[in-house]
Amino acid sequence: MEQAPISRLISHMKAHRSTMWLATLFSILNKIFDLAPPLLIGAAVDVVVMREKSVLSTYGYTDPKEQLIILSILTVIIWVLESLFEYFYGVLWRNLAQSVQHDFRLDAYSHIQELEMAWFSDQSKGELMSILNDDINQLERFLDKGANELLQVGTTVIVISAIFFYISPTIAIYSVIPIPVIIWGSFRFQSRIGPRYAEVRKEVGLLNSLLSNNLSGISTIKSFTSEELEVERVRAASQAYREANRSAIRLSAAFVPLIRMAILVGFTATLLHGGFVTLDGGMAIASYSVMIFMMQRLLWPLTRLGETFDLYQRAMISTVRVLGLLETEIKVVEGEKELDITKVKGGINFQDVDFAYPEREQVISGFSLEIKPGTTQAIVGLTGSGKTTVIRLLLRFYDPSSGNILLDGNDIKDLRVKSLRSAISLVTQTITLFPGTVMQNIAYGKKGATDEVIVKAAKVAEAHDFVTGLPDGYDTQIGEGGHKLSGGQRQRLSIARAVLKDAPILVLDEATSSVDNETEEALQKSLAVISKDRTTIMIAHRLSTIRHSDSIMVLDEGKVIESGSHDELLENNSQYARLWNVQTGKR
DSSP: OOOOOHHHHHHGGGGGHHHHHHHHHHHHHHHHHHHHHHHHHHHHHHHHHHHHHHHHHGGGGGOOHHHHHHHHHHHHHHHHHHHHHHHHHHHHHHHHHHHHHHHHHHHHHHHHHHHHHHHHTTHHHHHHHHHHIIIIIHHHHHIIIIIIHHHHHHHHHHHHHHHHHHHHHHHHHHHHHHHHHHHHHHHHHHHHHHHHHHHHHHHHHHHOOOOOOOHHHHHHHTTTTHHHHHHHHHHHHHHHHHHHHHHHHHHHHHHHHHHHHHHHHHHHHHHHHHHHHTTSSSSSSHHHHHHHHHHHHHHHHTTHHHHHHHHHHHHHHHHHHHHHHHHHHSSSSSBBBOOOOOGOOOOOEEEEEEOOOTTSOOOEEEEEEEOOOEEEEEEEEEESSSSHHHHHHHHHHHSSSSSEEEEEEEEGGGHHHHHHHHHHHEEESSSSOOHHHHHHHHTTTTTTOOOOHHHHHHHHHHHHHHHHHHTTTOOBBGGGGGTOOOOHHHHHHHHHHHHHHSSEEEEEEEETTTTHHHHHHHHHHHHHTTTTTEEEEEOOSOOGGTTTTSSEEEETEEEEEEEHHHHHHHHHHHHHHHHHHHHHHHO
């Protein structure tokens, strides 16, 4: 049997159990003292009406004035304690909400980073952002307010029912008759509102995905003058979200009035029956006063029950989504062998490797390649031939369906993933920079790097001159994704980052595609220095960038169709020679 969302949530809050139980205790104590004033009012009425014969006189206090003083002192004590417990539960619940929110967001984000790349191909960035932000914030709102409300409503019902049965079991039955109806209605409400809120979460994920995609591609939207088209798409997505909310709101809004009607029955029965019994002398005026006041105290919390259940149900739907993400299985099996980076030579061997992306045709078939340590291997081919896939397999972004990949004789599946990737510096055509300074982005390649080492890496990557020309030099903020820099400048920073990492294997996937010819020539000289005594894999469309490689392999539809040095391949007069002639203008 599947565990209830609230049970799953509590089980994931083990580190905060003590805080949760203490907050629960203070919430209950606060409500108990909050319900005490109606009893004091009843006692005061009893003193004024019965005087020396009041209930307090049985404790030895016969003077009515003395009795009122005692009631005043009790009132002060009760109000002070109620206020203290309210302060304590407020601090504890709010801190608990913030702590759980923080832990869930970090746990979810950390888990996402551990998932295999194949998983990401089926995910929407907007949907993931919705879970990491909206859903986790929904949990925070429930723990901040909703949990305390549920506890206090429960305490109110139990305490007032006990008082009523003590005063008059007959009248108590009339007053509590609506409670089972309300509880049954609440569960019915919960079961019907749940799917509607699930639809709301789905629609907000789709809306977030569209907004995220459009903000990332704002230059494309502007260049195609598609602003009106995108406004319509956002309007449609937002309207779908609004309609999903409307469906939930219609049911949610009906809940409170129905509760009030049920309460009305109990309140009216208590008022009439209790009044008749009191008029007939069967119950003291003070007791009748207590019951009327208590019934009113029961009324208001129960009328808020709909809002509280609404908050609870939203939180439970979010809990299912967040925990569903956290419980997603990591399919890349972690190896156990740790690499000593200082001893990695960089020998790479692909042995009869086959691979296909999920629900797609075979990309690589029977692929074999041996790269000797310290050599430069170039891989060329038409778009879609499988060049980048080779790199993704080497980094274990994906695992081959058959065959083996060895690093210095070790099957990479036997290695710790972090250890494997630490041995490889990757520079891709798609450049990822982070909000922050130039220096912080270069330093991303190595923790604790000194300023001197960072500047040296920038010089090797031909980035130093343009960086020193920026307004604040290496302390210049580059903006989200480095949008304040040109494509060539961003590429040079990514190369500097790889240089700083100083891994024994260097992979350059179209690393100079975003720079001009002059900068490319300068970078080629730098790359020659960087790749010396280091295993280097270069993927390039510009054949001029790889002509001096030790070996060049030509891929076509995932298979090696020819390999050799630049001169040898030209002599073959095959596909490589045709590509070379096209790029050099010989045909």
